[in-house]
Amino acid sequence: MCGIFGIVTSDEKELGPVLIEAAQRLTYRGYDSVGAATLSGSRIDLRKDVGRVEEVAARCNFSEMRGARGITQLRWATFGEPSRVNSQPHLDSDGDMVGAHNGNVVNNFELRQQFIAEGMIVRSENDGETCVHAVERYINKGYEFLDAIRLAYGDLEGDYAFVIGQANDDKLYAMKKGSGLVAGIGEDFTCLSSDLPSILPLTRQIIRPQDGEIITLWADRVELRSVRDGSLIEREPETVTESMDAVQKGGYPHFMLKEIHEQSRVARELLHLLDGSHEVETILEKIRTARHLYLIGCGTSYHACLSGSVYLAQLAGRPAIPILAPQFTPQYGPAVGHEDVGLFVSQSGETKDVLNALETAESRGMAAYGIANVIGSTLTKAASCWLPLCCGYEISVPATKTFTNQVLTFLYLATRLAGLDTRSLQAIPDLLDETLEMTAPQIQALTPVLNDWDDMYCLGYGATLSIALEGALKLKEITYAHCEGMLSTEFKHGPLSAVRQDYPVIFVAGPADIPLIISGINEVRVRGARAIVIAEPDPRLEANASQVIPVPKSDPHIFPLLAVLPLQLLSYHMSVARGYDPDFPRNLSKTLTVD
Ligand code: M6R
Secondary structure, X not given: OOEEEEEEEEEEEEOHHHHHHHHHHOHHHOOOEEEEEEEEOOEEEEEEEEOOHHHHHHHOOHHHOEEEEEEEEEEOOOOOOOXXXXXXXXXXXXXXXXXXXXXXXXXXHHHHHHHHHOOOOXXXXXXXXXXXXXXXXXXXXXXXXXXXXXXXHHHOOXXXXXXXXXXXXXXXXXXXXXXXXXXXXXXXXXXXXXXXXOOOOOOOEXXXXXXXXXXXXXXXXXXXXXXXXXXEEOOOOEEOOOOOHHHOOOOOOOHHHHHHHOHHHHHHHHHHHHHOOHHHHHHHHHHHHOOOEEEEEOHHHHHHHHHHHXXXXXXXXXXOEEEEHHHHHXXXXXXXOOOOEEEEEEOOOOOHHHHHHHHXXXXXXXXXXXXEOOOOOHHHHHOOEEEEOOOOOOOOOOOOHHHHHHHHHHHHHHHHXXXXXXXXXXXXXXXXXXXXXXXXXXXXXXXXXXXXXXXEEEEEOHHHXXXXXXXXXXXXXXXXXXXXXXXXXXXXXXXXXXOOOOOEEEEEOOHHHHHHHHHHHHHHHOOOOEEEEEEOOOHHHHHHOOEEEEOOOOOOOOHHHHHHHHHHHHHHHHHHHOOOOOOOOOOOOOOOOOO
């Protein structure tokens, strides 16, 4: 959440366009407000406002901004409402320093009170400003800039990355504590950013700073020093060879649609990787002998944990406890120990709720393994070993391809644990493509019908409960309609009272559960509901449902992987038809690095 980018060039130039492009690449991290600052001699030009990059850049004329140093920030609001004054970057009291952060400074309130008492000018409620004043405090006491940053690091509690520059200087400084930060070295510039993809169009020579390091950027070099004692840290730059195609829309109108259509390719790549992975052996061995097995994640990743729990029990007879990450510490923290194993699942590998649970697990001696998409993320470094999801960049805020590969990873692990042949899974990538092709026309036709409603249910049972929950989450996330996911059999215990004429109820009917689902369908249909069923072709469903959306025939364990695709497509089309941008739903951020 929130994104920062900074650049230092050898000559003064128009930095505005560079900052706008960097901000556009970081948009997925937050789009409540945008700001840019350029530094040139004694002058700091700071422009910022509420809104998306394109709007704010045009309104504030970012493109005319000049300097040899520049900073931009994208905000996902936590401390302070989205407003111009809370937008970042921020100035210090005298206006000769400017800085911005991503992450969360948890003692923001206390520090602001101290700064006000010390006579500093505090203009906003935002913790990015607090970072600037934390440095100012030590400059006022006579410390050199670098030492002031080192001391500020000790005062700022929480997880964040922070960049700052001062007038009449030729450098930018940054530090990192728990949040991602990458530095890049180009021909006649250096830069840094919250993530790697936003740097790659500029340079492929990068340095990855670690927590507790201060980064100084000159136009021609990057220096790392320890916050502890200021000592120099040697680290050679690495060359990144990844293709940038992954972060382009590739002809699709939105990243989400592109990522939905990438699912067969990434599933194929994942299966190939899992077949040759030593980490799979290590994790399976631990799962076999664990006292209790916990599957831990948030949002979509938690739904994948629910699928995992069903697969492990149904296929391999191995009970596994799926748990939302923030609930792990209060509920199971006191009870877990070294005999237990946790699988921590996260697309970003940076979700704070997940990292908190991981910390609890490790402090209790539990074996902690990761399943993550972003290589080099905090989860991949903190877990004893981890499995990559092989999805490449997932830019769109709604997770799609990473969900599919999370579920597939669990299906693979359960199949292996059961001693079954994983070649049965090789059919999945083609089935995913067939499903998209088969369901797309019906989903497009259904879109205007469902878009008349702002309230609906999505019901599943057994291995499809997680799919119903995931479909409902996707619908809520990008259409802003209310869609509740639930166990189909629970519907009659209360929510049935919502049903009226044409009220939409979507059923995800696994091949093993058809008779039970038919009962549910009839319970709602006799009360006037429109019962839409995602299922394999089946005459019994045709006879009972208002509408069947057929997916290709497979088996009860592969079916959930296929059934989620029409729900992803439905959310996408409903969102677009409502005039929203499904890639960047309001109020959200792709990476949630706060509690
Ligand atoms: O990066 P993570 O998988 O840890 O993120 C967890 C959730 O924030 C995430 O899955 C969220 O629910 C998705 N945006 C939903 O599409």
